[in-house]
Amino acid sequence: MPNVLVLPGDGIGLEITPEAVKVLEAVLKDHPQSLKFEYGLIGGAAIDVVGKALPDATLEAAQAADAILLGSVGGPKWDTLPAPQRPELGGLLAIRKALGLFANIRPVKMLPMLVDASTLKTEVVKNVxxxxxxxxxxxxxxxxxxxxxxxxxxxxxxxxxxxxxxxxxxxxxxxxxxxxxxxxxxxxxxxxxxxxxxxxxxxxxxxxxxxxxxxxxxxxxxxxxxxxxxxxxxxxxxxxxxxxxxxxxxxxLMGSIGMISSASLNGSKGLYEPAHGSAPDIAGKNIANPLATILSGALMLRYSFGLEEEAQKIERAVEQVLQEGYRTADLAKPGDKVLGTREMGDAVVKALK
Amino acid sequence: MPNVLVLPGDGIGLEITPEAVKVLEAVLKDHPQSLKFEYGLIGGAAIDVVGKALPDATLEAAQAADAILLGSVGGPKWDTLPAPQRPELGGLLAIRKALGLFANIRPVKMLPMLVDASTLKTEVVKNVxxxxxxxxxxxxxxxxxxxxxxxxxxxxxxxxxxxxxxxxxxxxxxxxxxxxxxxxxxxxxxxxxxxxxxxxxxxxxxxxxxxxxxxxxxxxxxxxxxxxxxxxxxxxxxxxxxxxxxxxxxxxLMGSIGMISSASLNGSKGLYEPAHGSAPDIAGKNIANPLATILSGALMLRYSFGLEEEAQKIERAVEQVLQEGYRTADLAKPGDKVLGTREMGDAVVKALK
Ligand SMILES: [Mg+2]
Ligand SMILES: [Mg+2]
The missing domain is CATH 3.40.718.10 (Isopropylmalate Dehydrogenase)
Structure with a gap:
């Protein structure tokens, strides 16, 4: 069974990664391919416990894993450290380099129901x-x-x-x-x-x-x-x-990076993470948007495990939830149904059915 | 009398610099301060005649001048040369370096009558x-x-x-x-x-x-x-x-760089030029937009000669011409009165009165 190493990291990373795991487990329920999830420390969380942003144990687990799901790293608490020891340089850049993840892929596809969120005119971005x-x-x-x-x-x-x-x-x-x-x-x-x-x-x-x-x-x-x-x-x-x-x-162009997923690849080995940061100001409040991390899980199925159909299932479920008017606070407009982080994860799981 | 070295350069540079000179002469007519204009070669035009993008004579004249008005350099004709000899690196970057012009200033101010040209929503850019x-x-x-x-x-x-x-x-x-x-x-x-x-x-x-x-x-x-x-x-x-x-x-953000002026300064010594390029595809057709170069002339009055009032006169004249519905082809929408390069220069001169 392939191994996925989950590295929640710091800030809202701790809240958004469980939602992506929840969705991955749901889409692969009753599927012949299943994934084993392991967990590790990276970034500020690792500095606090082990004294360095990329612990040896994390790197070893990452090297052994088939894919890595990462939340986000960094926060004001660690900003006074010398730069090479900080969560970004010592954690995120270090793991990318150590795993030889030389290619970062970021898809930017406008969803019709989010086109209003863009600061650009609808006719300019609607088909991006x-x-x-x-x-x-x-x-x-x-x-x-x-x-x-x-x-x-x-x-x-x-x-x-x-x-x-x-x-x-x-x-x-x-x-x-x-x-x-x-x-x-x-x-x-x-x-x-x-x-x-x-x-x-x-x-x-x-x-x-x-x-x-x-x-x-x-x-x-x-x-x-x-x-x-x-x-x-x-x-x-x-x-x-x-x-x-x-x-x-x-x-x-999408109006927010709250919806943007990314994959960092070296062959089929990949690290998947949202494009946004650790947002320490809203951490721990169950209001962060987990959709970019959930969509990063879809990229994982596509690029690391060749599960194109299941990847698309997740992408369609996210679209459906948005279509039904559900939003996290970052994307909400008057009249939208605002969900918390966990509730948004649940909604995507429900839409998979 | 202060010396202004005019370097038209290549492409539409040959058409837009005369309009800026025309406007500068008009605004300073009957003014105690007047300017003497001299001319030199730079870029591809200089390569063709003298064999190098920044001729010694041009550099000497630039060093002696109080300010420099530049059109634009470059074009496909010189793209096969080794990079250091090309109009951009050998001409433009070389003169900036030689004159120690360490600061480039680019004002971006939205004009109400041009807000529609932006690809961003009006409410996002109207007060930029x-x-x-x-x-x-x-x-x-x-x-x-x-x-x-x-x-x-x-x-x-x-x-x-x-x-x-x-x-x-x-x-x-x-x-x-x-x-x-x-x-x-x-x-x-x-x-x-x-x-x-x-x-x-x-x-x-x-x-x-x-x-x-x-x-x-x-x-x-x-x-x-x-x-x-x-x-x-x-x-x-x-x-x-x-x-x-x-x-x-x-x-x-303005929708086009056709309106953007710039100043490159070393103290009061400055080189003034439009932000756009030499547009070889439309050169020689009297359709290029001279307003960015005319506005660069206003910056010259402001930063090199301390003539704030006259600088603002030019800026107001440009606004007035646009307000009256006159546009060059690059900015024209249905219903606008389209002017050629020379005619736009004339319109600004007229609006100075
Ligand atoms: Mg970045
Ligand atoms: Mg540039």
């Missing part, structure tokens, strides 16, 4: 259906960094190898082949050497995918185009830092 | 009035860059010195003091060492501006917040690459 693929273990965030004296200064290095670019771009083309066959590679090739290299490798990989329509876009233009005409995009592939900015920007 | 201050001569774009072998790789270095951060952040506080006294410093201090350094310096500089409300925001969140609630911002200050992305994103 795109995926941002972000390189996750290379580039500026992982390069050598440090301080200098005389003059006082600080530096970070951006470096990409051929292999790092190849594998994420390859996945970009594969993802495009399963969708509308359009790939937009985002770089800053007019200024950065690493971007020019990125573009060269992309053009090499493109030779194997003659059916995919490949375009290149500078990152500043891509940020504009996501606001100007987001429906032009099918699959976007880009490097780590550009992807960090563009995934969040693309998600905000 | 912000300024993005971007560091322009340091960071990743100017750091050491190169290729590696075994494995094949490419790198760019991001480095900031204390002085580089101090002077731009200082200008951020000064700009905020003249406006609504709110400064948002954008960084990625949860991951980058250069950003943590940026934040430290910002906190030091802040001690001299107790009246300014200072906030810090991560760049990915800033990109989201510009779409979610842009009216929250007064002055944004950030490093070069983040600024490259955020200035364009903020400008797109």
């Amino acid at each position: 259906d795109l995926v941002v693929l972000r390189e996750l273990t290379g580039g500026l965030y992982f390069g050598e960094k440090g301080r200098g004296t005389n003059p006082r200064s600080a530096f970070d290095n951006l470096i990409y190898t051929e292999e790092e670019i190849q594998r994420i771009v390859e996945l970009g083309f594969q993802t495009a082949m399963k969708r509308r066959k359009k790939l937009c590679s985002v770089d800053k090739a007019n200024v950065l050497e690493s971007s020019r290299f990125w573009r060269e490798i992309t053009l090499e990989v493109a030779k194997n995918y003659p059916e995919v329509e490949l375009t290149h876009m500078y990152v500043d233009n891509a940020a504009m185009q996501l606001v100007r005409w987001p429906e032009q995009f099918d699959v976007i592939v880009t490097e780590n830092m550009f992807g960090d900015i563009l995934t969040d920007l693309a998600s905000m | 009035d912000l300024v993005v201050l971007r560091e322009l001569t340091g960071g990743l774009y100017f750091g050491e860059k190169g290729r590696g072998t075994n494995p094949r790789s490419a790198f760019d270095n991001l480095i900031y010195t204390e002085e580089e951060i101090q002077r731009i952040v200082e200008l951020g506080f000064q700009t905020a003091m003249k406006r609504r006294k709110k400064l948002c410093s954008v960084d990625k201090a949860n991951v980058l060492e250069s950003s943590r350094f940026w934040r430290e310096i910002t906190l030091e500089v802040a001690k001299n501006y107790p009246e300014v409300e200072l906030t810090h925001m991560y760049v990915d969140n800033a990109a989201m917040q510009l779409v979610r609630w842009p009216e929250q911002f007064d002055v944004i200050v950030t490093e070069n690459m983040f600024g490259d992305i955020l200035t364009d994103l903020a400008s797109m």
Whole structure:
């Protein structure tokens, strides 16, 4: 039986992950494939208990697991620690790096009943259906960094190898082949050497995918185009830092990142988590929105276990609950039926039937 | 008499700069202060004639000038050149660096008659009035860059010195003091060492501006917040690459960058240019929108020559022309009176009266 390691993390992570597990268990009830759930510590919760954000036991369990479901990490309590020890860098970035999860996938698909929540005009966003693929273990965030004296200064290095670019771009083309066959590679090739290299490798990989329509876009233009005409995009592939900015920007087209799920992959091994953070201000109140984590569970079924039908069952159940007018507080408008975190999980389970 | 060096550059730059000069001459007619205009080559136009994007004569004239009015550079004709020789890197970035223009100022103010052009909902953008201050001569774009072998790789270095951060952040506080006294410093201090350094310096500089409300925001969140609630911002200050992305994103809140002006400063010495590019596809047709360049002329009067009243005269004239329903093709809706590039320049001159 495949193993899923659940890492609730901090803040609302503790409340939203149980709802996703609840939904995964419900959709696989009476199914020949079932999953075993194990639990571990990460982030601030791990710092408090074990003294480090990514305990050895957690890393070992993650390496042994077939998939990982993560809530969220971080909070003001740990913000005074040196950065490498903090929940984000020492926990989340460290586990991604240790597991070689080089590809972050973030689907952004507008649901008709949520289109009003967007700050963009309905006609601009109503048909948005795109995926941002972000390189996750290379580039500026992982390069050598440090301080200098005389003059006082600080530096970070951006470096990409051929292999790092190849594998994420390859996945970009594969993802495009399963969708509308359009790939937009985002770089800053007019200024950065690493971007020019990125573009060269992309053009090499493109030779194997003659059916995919490949375009290149500078990152500043891509940020504009996501606001100007987001429906032009099918699959976007880009490097780590550009992807960090563009995934969040693309998600905000939905009006909130409360609904955005994500997968971080290395082959079929994957870490699944909501795009939003640990929201310490609303933690422990049973008001957090668990849908992004529930949808991350659907991505897990799709990418790690090949259970496409069950993944779609979850996605349809979430749509149905929203269609019926149920919302968590973050998405609620006058007239909506507001549910708590647990109650929203229950509603999705009920809609699976 | 102060000298203004006009560098039309490429594409529509040749059509829009004469309109700005026309308006500047008109607003200063019968004024004790007058300006002398000289002309030079930059970008592709300079490559074609002199063999390099920033000719020595142009740089000397720029160094001698009190202000520079630039159109736009670049085009497909020069895209096959090695990057450092191209119009953007070899022309525009080179002149900014050579003149030490470390601060790029881009005002984004929604005009009531243009609010429909935005892809964002009217209630979200109707009161947008912000300024993005971007560091322009340091960071990743100017750091050491190169290729590696075994494995094949490419790198760019991001480095900031204390002085580089101090002077731009200082200008951020000064700009905020003249406006609504709110400064948002954008960084990625949860991951980058250069950003943590940026934040430290910002906190030091802040001690001299107790009246300014200072906030810090991560760049990915800033990109989201510009779409979610842009009216929250007064002055944004950030490093070069983040600024490259955020200035364009903020400008797109207006629905087009056709109206966005910018100033690049080193003290009172400034280079003024529209935010848009050289648009080779529409060049030579007398249909380009000259208003961003005309508004850049207003910024020149404000920042280089201290002529605040005349700057506002130009800004009011542009508003009046738009109010009367005149538009260039890029902004036109059914019912608008469409003007060509030259005719729009004439209309602004007329509205000055
Ligand atoms: Mg992000
Ligand atoms: Mg830009």
